[in-house]
Amino acid sequence: MTQSLFIDASGPLPEKDAPWEPIVITKEQIDAEIERLAAIPRPQNGRRRSYFQHPRNQRSIGLAPGIQVSLDVLLPGEETATFRQNSTQVNFVIRGRGETEISGRRRQTALHDVWNTPSMRIYRDRNSGDDIYARLTYSNGGLLEMMNIHVVEENPQPLLKSIDRDEEQAQPDARRTSPYGTFQLNDEGAWMMPYEIVINPPSVTSPALYWPWQEVKHHLDKLEALGKDYIGRRLYLLYNPMTGRTNGTTPNFFATITMRPPKIVDRPHRHSSAAVNYYFSGSGRSTVEGKTYEWKAGDLMLSAPGWSVHNHASYDEPVYELTIQDQPLNIAMESLLWQESLKEPPALLGAEEGFATNRAAAKA
Numbered sequence: 001m002t003q004s005l006f007i008d009a010s011g012p013l014p015e016k017d018a019p020w021e022p023i024v025i026t027k028e029q030i031d032a033e034i035e036r037l038a039a040i041p042r043p044q045n046g047r048r049r050s051y052f053q054h055p056r057n058q059r060s061i062g063l064a065p066g067i068q069v070s071l072d073v074l075l076p077g078e079e080t081a082t083f084r085q086n087s088t089q090v091n092f093v094i095r096g097r098g099e100t101e102i103s104g105r106r107r108q109t110a111l112h113d114v115w116n117t118p119s120m121r122i123y124r125d126r127n128s129g130d131d132i133y134a135r136l137t138y139s140n141g142g143l144l145e146m147m148n149i150h151v152v153e154e155n156p157q158p159l160l161k162s163i164d165r166d167e168e169q170a171q172p173d174a175r176r177t178s179p180y181g182t183f184q185l186n187d188e189g190a191w192m193m194p195y196e197i198v199i200n201p202p203s204v205t206s207p208a209l210y211w212p213w214q215e216v217k218h219h220l221d222k223l224e225a226l227g228k229d230y231i232g233r234r235l236y237l238l239y240n241p242m243t244g245r246t247n248g249t250t251p252n253f254f255a256t257i258t259m260r261p262p263k264i265v266d267r268p269h270r271h272s273s274a275a276v277n278y279y280f281s282g283s284g285r286s287t288v289e290g291k292t293y294e295w296k297a298g299d300l301m302l303s304a305p306g307w308s309v310h311n312h313a314s315y316d317e318p319v320y321e322l323t324i325q326d327q328p329l330n331i332a333m334e335s336l337l338w339q340e341s342l343k344e345p346p347a348l349l350g351a352e353e354g355f356a357t358n359r360a361a362a363k364a
Contacts, residue, residue: 020056020305022288023063027298030071034095034134037073045154046080048073054302060142063302064274066252066326068142072135074098074127082124084156086149087141088206088250089117092278092322094298096133099126102208112213112280114238114257114322116250118206122156136278136300138324140252204242206251211238217320220259224318231267232357234259235323245350248328260284260319266311270346272337273327275304282319286312309342 127133144150178194330336331350
């Protein structure tokens with residue numbers, strides 16, 4: 001019997017899977033895995049790596065379907081091979097110090113520094129300190145693997161421009177150029193674009209950017225002066241201007257660093273983007289769909305599965321946390337539903353007007 005190529009979806013809408021549960025990977029578990037990775041023989045490519053995997057995730061390797069998180073470890077003096085891939089990364093140091101090389105440029109990296117690795121850039125990492133060098137690496141690689149298009153190269157050869165190609169660009173071949181260009185089809189705003197532009201869209205430089213923790217903290221700590229009546233969250237987005245209106249650190253993710261003064265409780269809210277938090281100072285709790293999860297410094301948490309009602313609270317000391325969300329991807333896909341207050345209807349951020357805080361009236 002020939003297998004059917006159709007799935008009948010007539011009538012009622014299909015049932016959705018239950019939301020994923022939040023998960024907390026504790027500091028103790030992470031520290032133990034760091035020590036395990038440090039104890040194994042050095043791999044040939046130098047990459048000592050483990051992925052964090054949600055027990056419910058059968059779609060990709062990651063804490064959320066589209067957010068892959070790895071733990072990367074190097075011993076003193078060790079260096080990885082070079083790599084190149086068509087996924088993008090956000091990197092965060094949780095132990096030691098080292099340096100990263102991206103497209104031939106080396107930068108020193110220290111505890112709690114953040115940087116991005118753009119797509120198809122040749123990169124490598126090195127431990128330049130006396131302690132274990134451990135990093136969290138956040139990637140959209142899991143999403144690309146679900147699409148079966150994740151390209152990863154080890155020890156790649158640099159991409160070189162061909163002289164013939166440069167000459168060809170200097171003298172365009174008329175046979176490859178549409179005489180019509182892009183034009184408006186009708187008064188309703190529909191347009192037509194020729195193939196020549198489809199295969200040669202405008203390019204945007206994707207830079208490798210660094211956010212040193214000591215510089216970030218200087219500005220972040222000023223937000224503590226906002227009074228307890230402030231209804232927003234005390235954070236800064238580590239913004240990469242190439243992402244434009246999608247407000248990203250990479251085209252897929254934003255990275256924000258939040259500081260929570262002692263005994264601050266957020267308003268419950270929800271969003272279709274998933275959120276992964278790493279707490280590197282202080283302790284507190286998160287309430288997600290009515291269930292409470294406690295966390296402390298050094299814990300990694302899937303804190304907000306997509307479209308789950310949640311809020312966070314700090315205990316008796318300030319909290320610092322790095323949050324990774326796939327918000328930019330959702331804005332680009334026109335799928336970012338956001339409900340800042342459960343007393344207000346959700347908005348489709350990036351496509352319609354969003355929300356405002358009371359910052360102007362709060363203590364600055």
